[in-house]
């Protein structure tokens with residue numbers, strides 16, 4: 422479902438832009454600080470309801486302005502769906518097909534963007550939060566109902582944590598039961614998803630790094646133990662500290678390269694390639710479910726990779742039937758072919774070339 426157009430107002434340095442896109446390959450060219458990443462960020466916002474650069478809404482609103490506006494049209498023949506976002510200092514209003522949406526997930530069902538930017542290595546380098554988000558995004562696109570299981574689990578977790586903090590009499594039994602049920606379901610869906618993702622990671626890992634790349638799933642509590650039992654056994658410790666120590670909210674994905682933890686095995690450049698490979702694997706898997714639906718945003722891919730690695734990376738990207746938005750300092754970006762649409766950005770002004 423390609424994005425056919427974007428109308429953007431007061432977003433970072435871009436005061437106003439109305440753009441029509443190619444359904445295959447869009448190249449965004451401009452000097453440093455011209456507004457290239459800002460445009461990708463707006464596209465990401467349109468599908469995810471948030472930025473990939475900041476958690477603060479006021480940062481993306483153009484300086485001195487009160488709000489930003491982004492309206493995109495997504496084509497799923499014969500239907501065109503209008504996605505609309507208005508971000509003000511307080512909140513983001515989302516509209517999908519003329520109706521107010523209650524969650525950003527509604528945007529993603531129409532326009533699911535993935536981004537690979539110079540910070541991509543953080544997926545491997547930082548703590549598990551990013552990896553859990555990566556995992557949950559993947560499960561959600563294979564099974565949209567996963568969202569309900571996710572919310573149910575986190576609601577139960579909040580309730581149990583509140584009971585721990587107030588030291589509620591009557592024990593944790595009732596909270597444990599609901600949490601265990603929701604937690605088992607969540608962990609099981611994540612595990613099933615990673616089983617599907619594994620072969621894609623192995624294939625793309627081989628092509629990018631010429632190495633054996635494997636994922637290990639840590640579901641957040643000991644293997645072979647029912648979650649209800651883990652909660653019960655950990656109850657005393659949880660009460661002492663007022664938090665739930667074990668469960669899917671502590672899940673993680675381990676990444677191994679030729680049998681060793683990725684962090685110990687690979688260079689910084691390879692780490693970027695590997696993290697990008699995980700995202701590409703996720704897109705490749707997603708495309709087997711809903712072909713031609715994903716959008717891939719590549720922020721300056723030529724900046725971080727040497728020519729040989731860039732070629733390998735581009736070779737993988739080109740096999741994916743996604744809508745591409747690529748930024749570059751130069752318009753002759755090697756490997757990607759001839760863009761269907763090209764944009765020049767200069768001091769926040771975007772022009773179709």
Ligand SMILES: Nc1ncnc2c1ncn2[C@@H]1O[C@H](COP(=O)(O)OP(=O)(O)OP(=O)(O)O)[C@@H](O)[C@H]1O
Pocket residue numbers: 432433434435451452453454455456457458459460479480481482483484
């Ligand atoms: N809220 C804002 N309002 C106005 N301008 C902003 C805002 N936030 C950032 N900018 C400015 O927008 C400009 C463009 O930033 P952006 O990151 O999009 O550039 P870029 O083209 O990706 O550059 P590079 O090639 O260096 O990555 C910068 O000069 C930045 O200071």
Ligand SMILES: [Mg+2]
Pocket residue numbers: 457458459720721
């Ligand atoms: Mg940039």
